[in-house]
Amino acid sequence: MKNEKGTIVLAGGVIGLIAAILVFFGNPANMGFCIACFLRDTTGALGLHSAAAVQYIRPEIIGLVLGACIISLVKKEFRPRGGSAPVTRFTLGAFVMIGCLMFLGCPFRMILRLAGGDGNALFGLVGFVAGILTGTVFLKKGYTLKRSYKMPKLEGSIYPAFQIVMLLLLAAAPAFIHFTEPEGGPGAKHAAIIIALSAGIIVGILAQRTRLCMVGGIRDLAALVAILRLPILCCVAQLLPELLKGSICAAAERCLRRGFEGFDGSRFQR
Numbered sequence: 001m002k003n004e005k006g007t008i009v010l011a012g013g014v015i016g017l018i019a020a021i022l023v024f025f026g027n028p029a030n031m032g033f034c035i036a037c038f039l040r041d042t043t044g045a046l047g048l049h050s051a052a053a054v055q056y057i058r059p060e061i062i063g064l065v066l067g068a069c070i071i072s073l074v075k076k077e078f079r080p081r082g083g084s085a086p087v088t089r090f091t092l093g094a095f096v097m098i099g100c101l102m103f104l105g106c107p108f109r110m111i112l113r114l115a116g117g118d119g120n121a122l123f124g125l126v127g128f129v130a131g132i133l134t135g136t137v138f139l140k141k142g143y144t145l146k147r148s149y150k151m152p153k154l155e156g157s158i159y160p161a162f163q164i165v166m167l168l169l170l171a172a173a174p175a176f177i178h179f180t181e182p183e184g185g186p187g188a189k190h191a192a193i194i195i196a197l198s199a200g201i202i203v204g205i206l207a208q209r210t211r212l213c214m215v216g217g218i219r220d221l222a223a224l225v226a227i228l229r230l231p232i233l234c235c236v237a238q239l240l241p242e243l244l245k246g247s248i249c250a251a252a253e254r255c256l257r258r259g260f261e262g263f264d265g266s267r268f269q270r
Helices: 002-024 035-045 059-074 086-103 107-115 121-140 153-172 193-210 221-245 248-261
Strands: none
Touching: 002 107, 002 193, 035 059, 035 086, 035 107, 059 153, 059 193, 107 121, 153 193
Protein backbone atom coordinates (compact mmCIF):
# COMPACT_ATOMS: atom_id res chain seq x y z
CA MET A 1 0.00 0.00 0.00
CA LYS A 2 2.85 2.38 0.85
CA ASN A 3 4.53 1.73 -2.53
CA GLU A 4 1.19 2.22 -4.26
CA LYS A 5 0.71 5.64 -2.68
CA GLY A 6 4.28 6.61 -3.55
CA THR A 7 3.61 5.65 -7.18
CA ILE A 8 0.52 7.83 -7.27
CA VAL A 9 2.46 10.80 -5.91
CA LEU A 10 5.27 10.23 -8.44
CA ALA A 11 2.74 10.00 -11.27
CA GLY A 12 1.27 13.36 -10.30
CA GLY A 13 4.71 14.96 -10.49
CA VAL A 14 5.51 13.41 -13.86
CA ILE A 15 2.21 14.55 -15.38
CA GLY A 16 2.81 18.08 -14.12
CA LEU A 17 6.22 18.15 -15.80
CA ILE A 18 4.75 16.76 -19.02
CA ALA A 19 2.17 19.58 -19.09
CA ALA A 20 4.92 22.20 -18.78
CA ILE A 21 7.00 20.47 -21.46
CA LEU A 22 4.05 20.51 -23.88
CA VAL A 23 3.68 24.26 -23.42
CA PHE A 24 7.40 24.67 -24.07
CA PHE A 25 7.06 22.74 -27.34
CA GLY A 26 4.07 24.69 -28.60
CA ASN A 27 0.81 23.95 -26.77
CA PRO A 28 -1.23 27.03 -25.78
CA ALA A 29 0.06 28.90 -22.74
CA ASN A 30 -1.80 28.40 -19.48
CA MET A 31 -3.14 25.10 -20.85
CA GLY A 32 -0.52 22.40 -21.29
CA PHE A 33 -2.60 19.26 -20.91
CA CYS A 34 -6.37 19.81 -20.79
CA ILE A 35 -8.58 16.88 -21.73
CA ALA A 36 -11.74 18.98 -22.15
CA CYS A 37 -9.96 21.48 -24.41
CA PHE A 38 -8.34 18.69 -26.42
CA LEU A 39 -11.73 17.06 -26.97
CA ARG A 40 -13.20 20.42 -27.98
CA ASP A 41 -10.44 20.94 -30.56
CA THR A 42 -10.80 17.42 -31.91
CA THR A 43 -14.57 17.69 -32.34
CA GLY A 44 -13.96 20.94 -34.19
CA ALA A 45 -11.49 19.22 -36.51
CA LEU A 46 -14.20 16.70 -37.34
CA GLY A 47 -16.58 19.54 -38.22
CA LEU A 48 -18.87 18.99 -35.22
CA HIS A 49 -18.61 22.66 -34.28
CA SER A 50 -17.80 25.74 -36.35
CA ALA A 51 -15.49 27.69 -34.01
CA ALA A 52 -12.54 28.05 -36.38
CA ALA A 53 -10.17 29.10 -33.58
CA VAL A 54 -10.29 25.69 -31.88
CA GLN A 55 -10.03 22.99 -34.56
CA TYR A 56 -7.20 20.47 -34.43
CA ILE A 57 -6.94 16.72 -33.83
CA ARG A 58 -5.04 16.60 -30.56
CA PRO A 59 -2.56 13.68 -30.46
CA GLU A 60 -2.58 13.80 -26.65
CA ILE A 61 -6.08 12.30 -26.57
CA ILE A 62 -5.04 9.59 -29.03
CA GLY A 63 -2.01 8.76 -26.91
CA LEU A 64 -4.03 8.85 -23.68
CA VAL A 65 -6.45 6.21 -24.95
CA LEU A 66 -3.84 4.03 -26.65
CA GLY A 67 -1.42 4.22 -23.70
CA ALA A 68 -4.08 3.11 -21.22
CA CYS A 69 -5.31 0.40 -23.60
CA ILE A 70 -1.85 -1.02 -24.31
CA ILE A 71 -0.79 -1.18 -20.66
CA SER A 72 -4.11 -2.77 -19.67
CA LEU A 73 -3.56 -5.46 -22.32
CA VAL A 74 0.03 -6.03 -21.17
CA LYS A 75 -1.08 -6.32 -17.53
CA LYS A 76 -4.09 -8.45 -18.48
CA GLU A 77 -6.50 -5.87 -17.06
CA PHE A 78 -8.41 -5.17 -20.26
CA ARG A 79 -11.95 -5.83 -19.03
CA PRO A 80 -14.60 -3.75 -20.87
CA ARG A 81 -17.69 -3.02 -18.82
CA GLY A 82 -20.88 -1.07 -19.48
CA GLY A 83 -24.62 -1.30 -19.87
CA SER A 84 -25.83 0.59 -16.79
CA ALA A 85 -27.83 3.84 -17.12
CA PRO A 86 -26.33 4.89 -20.49
CA VAL A 87 -28.67 7.87 -20.98
CA THR A 88 -27.97 9.20 -17.49
CA ARG A 89 -24.22 8.79 -17.95
CA PHE A 90 -24.36 10.51 -21.35
CA THR A 91 -26.38 13.43 -19.96
CA LEU A 92 -24.11 13.88 -16.95
CA GLY A 93 -21.05 13.68 -19.21
CA ALA A 94 -22.50 16.36 -21.51
CA PHE A 95 -23.08 18.73 -18.59
CA VAL A 96 -19.60 18.04 -17.22
CA MET A 97 -18.14 19.04 -20.58
CA ILE A 98 -20.31 22.16 -20.74
CA GLY A 99 -19.15 23.12 -17.25
CA CYS A 100 -15.50 22.53 -18.14
CA LEU A 101 -15.67 24.71 -21.24
CA MET A 102 -17.51 27.48 -19.37
CA PHE A 103 -14.62 27.45 -16.89
CA LEU A 104 -12.12 27.25 -19.80
CA GLY A 105 -10.71 23.90 -18.79
CA CYS A 106 -11.14 20.53 -17.09
CA PRO A 107 -10.14 19.86 -13.44
CA PHE A 108 -6.70 18.90 -14.71
CA ARG A 109 -6.20 22.28 -16.30
CA MET A 110 -7.59 23.93 -13.17
CA ILE A 111 -4.60 22.55 -11.25
CA LEU A 112 -2.21 23.65 -14.00
CA ARG A 113 -3.70 27.15 -14.00
CA LEU A 114 -3.13 27.34 -10.26
CA ALA A 115 0.47 26.29 -10.90
CA GLY A 116 0.81 29.19 -13.33
CA GLY A 117 -0.45 31.67 -10.75
CA ASP A 118 -3.93 32.06 -12.27
CA GLY A 119 -6.11 33.26 -9.38
CA ASN A 120 -9.27 32.74 -11.45
CA ALA A 121 -8.77 29.00 -11.05
CA LEU A 122 -9.49 29.33 -7.33
CA PHE A 123 -13.16 29.92 -8.16
CA GLY A 124 -13.14 26.75 -10.23
CA LEU A 125 -11.54 24.85 -7.34
CA VAL A 126 -14.28 26.00 -4.95
CA GLY A 127 -16.97 24.87 -7.38
CA PHE A 128 -15.15 21.59 -8.02
CA VAL A 129 -14.99 20.75 -4.30
CA ALA A 130 -18.60 21.84 -3.78
CA GLY A 131 -19.73 19.55 -6.60
CA ILE A 132 -17.85 16.59 -5.14
CA LEU A 133 -19.36 17.18 -1.70
CA THR A 134 -22.83 17.42 -3.24
CA GLY A 135 -22.29 14.17 -5.10
CA THR A 136 -21.10 12.52 -1.90
CA VAL A 137 -24.37 13.49 -0.22
CA PHE A 138 -26.32 11.83 -3.04
CA LEU A 139 -24.22 8.66 -2.71
CA LYS A 140 -24.80 8.52 1.04
CA LYS A 141 -28.54 8.86 0.40
CA GLY A 142 -28.38 5.73 -1.73
CA TYR A 143 -28.16 7.14 -5.28
CA THR A 144 -26.50 4.76 -7.71
CA LEU A 145 -26.20 4.20 -11.45
CA LYS A 146 -26.64 0.46 -10.83
CA ARG A 147 -24.07 -2.17 -11.59
CA SER A 148 -22.21 -2.37 -14.88
CA TYR A 149 -21.82 -5.62 -16.80
CA LYS A 150 -18.93 -7.35 -18.51
CA MET A 151 -18.81 -6.55 -22.22
CA PRO A 152 -17.13 -8.40 -25.11
CA LYS A 153 -13.51 -7.41 -25.72
CA LEU A 154 -14.48 -6.35 -29.23
CA GLU A 155 -16.78 -3.74 -27.68
CA GLY A 156 -13.91 -2.28 -25.68
CA SER A 157 -11.64 -2.25 -28.73
CA ILE A 158 -13.81 0.09 -30.78
CA TYR A 159 -12.70 3.36 -29.20
CA PRO A 160 -8.94 2.59 -29.32
CA ALA A 161 -9.40 1.59 -32.97
CA PHE A 162 -11.20 4.87 -33.59
CA GLN A 163 -8.22 6.74 -32.13
CA ILE A 164 -5.87 4.98 -34.56
CA VAL A 165 -8.10 6.22 -37.39
CA MET A 166 -7.90 9.72 -35.90
CA LEU A 167 -4.10 9.51 -35.90
CA LEU A 168 -4.14 8.55 -39.58
CA LEU A 169 -6.46 11.47 -40.36
CA LEU A 170 -4.14 13.83 -38.48
CA ALA A 171 -1.13 12.62 -40.44
CA ALA A 172 -2.91 12.62 -43.81
CA ALA A 173 -4.82 15.90 -43.22
CA PRO A 174 -7.56 15.29 -45.83
CA ALA A 175 -9.70 18.19 -47.01
CA PHE A 176 -12.71 17.27 -44.85
CA ILE A 177 -10.70 17.63 -41.62
CA HIS A 178 -10.66 21.20 -40.30
CA PHE A 179 -7.52 22.84 -38.92
CA THR A 180 -7.22 26.29 -37.38
CA GLU A 181 -5.30 28.67 -39.61
CA PRO A 182 -1.84 29.80 -38.39
CA GLU A 183 -2.23 32.51 -35.72
CA GLY A 184 -5.96 31.84 -35.87
CA GLY A 185 -6.35 30.79 -32.24
CA PRO A 186 -5.49 28.08 -29.71
CA GLY A 187 -6.08 25.35 -32.27
CA ALA A 188 -3.05 26.57 -34.21
CA LYS A 189 -0.79 26.18 -31.17
CA HIS A 190 0.41 22.64 -30.64
CA ALA A 191 3.50 20.56 -30.02
CA ALA A 192 4.87 18.30 -32.78
CA ILE A 193 2.73 15.22 -33.32
CA ILE A 194 5.33 12.75 -32.04
CA ILE A 195 5.93 14.80 -28.88
CA ALA A 196 2.23 15.25 -28.13
CA LEU A 197 1.47 11.60 -28.89
CA SER A 198 4.29 10.40 -26.64
CA ALA A 199 3.12 12.67 -23.83
CA GLY A 200 -0.40 11.30 -24.13
CA ILE A 201 0.81 7.71 -24.07
CA ILE A 202 2.85 8.31 -20.91
CA VAL A 203 -0.07 10.01 -19.16
CA GLY A 204 -2.41 7.20 -20.26
CA ILE A 205 -0.09 4.55 -18.84
CA LEU A 206 0.33 6.43 -15.56
CA ALA A 207 -3.39 7.04 -15.22
CA GLN A 208 -4.25 3.38 -15.87
CA ARG A 209 -1.65 2.03 -13.46
CA THR A 210 -2.34 4.46 -10.61
CA ARG A 211 -6.07 5.08 -11.17
CA LEU A 212 -5.23 8.73 -10.54
CA CYS A 213 -8.52 10.63 -10.29
CA MET A 214 -9.04 14.35 -9.70
CA VAL A 215 -12.38 13.79 -7.97
CA GLY A 216 -11.09 10.94 -5.84
CA GLY A 217 -8.11 13.08 -4.86
CA ILE A 218 -10.37 15.22 -2.69
CA ARG A 219 -11.19 12.12 -0.63
CA ASP A 220 -7.97 10.14 -0.75
CA LEU A 221 -4.79 11.50 0.88
CA ALA A 222 -2.27 9.92 -1.51
CA ALA A 223 -4.15 11.05 -4.60
CA LEU A 224 -4.52 14.51 -3.08
CA VAL A 225 -0.76 14.71 -2.51
CA ALA A 226 -0.25 13.66 -6.14
CA ILE A 227 -2.61 16.39 -7.33
CA LEU A 228 -0.80 18.96 -5.16
CA ARG A 229 2.59 17.79 -6.41
CA LEU A 230 1.42 18.17 -10.01
CA PRO A 231 1.12 21.99 -9.89
CA ILE A 232 4.28 22.35 -7.78
CA LEU A 233 6.49 20.57 -10.32
CA CYS A 234 4.69 22.23 -13.20
CA CYS A 235 5.36 25.62 -11.60
CA VAL A 236 9.03 24.73 -11.05
CA ALA A 237 9.31 23.68 -14.69
CA GLN A 238 7.90 27.04 -15.77
CA LEU A 239 10.20 28.98 -13.46
CA LEU A 240 13.41 27.13 -14.26
CA PRO A 241 14.12 28.76 -17.65
CA GLU A 242 13.51 32.16 -16.10
CA LEU A 243 15.83 31.41 -13.19
CA LEU A 244 18.59 30.71 -15.66
CA LYS A 245 18.06 34.12 -17.22
CA GLY A 246 17.62 36.36 -14.19
CA SER A 247 16.62 36.73 -10.58
CA ILE A 248 13.97 34.64 -8.84
CA CYS A 249 11.83 37.74 -8.29
CA ALA A 250 11.70 38.49 -12.01
CA ALA A 251 10.97 34.83 -12.71
CA ALA A 252 8.10 34.70 -10.22
CA GLU A 253 6.65 37.96 -11.55
CA ARG A 254 6.77 36.74 -15.14
CA CYS A 255 5.25 33.37 -14.20
CA LEU A 256 2.35 35.08 -12.42
CA ARG A 257 1.81 37.42 -15.35
CA ARG A 258 1.64 34.46 -17.72
CA GLY A 259 -0.75 32.69 -15.38
CA PHE A 260 -3.23 35.58 -15.34
CA GLU A 261 -2.78 36.97 -18.84
CA GLY A 262 -1.31 34.18 -21.01
CA PHE A 263 1.82 34.52 -23.10
CA ASP A 264 0.20 36.87 -25.63
CA GLY A 265 -1.36 39.21 -23.07
CA SER A 266 -4.90 37.86 -23.40
CA ARG A 267 -6.40 37.51 -19.93
CA PHE A 268 -8.83 34.81 -20.94
CA GLN A 269 -6.57 32.87 -23.29
CA ARG A 270 -7.73 29.32 -23.71
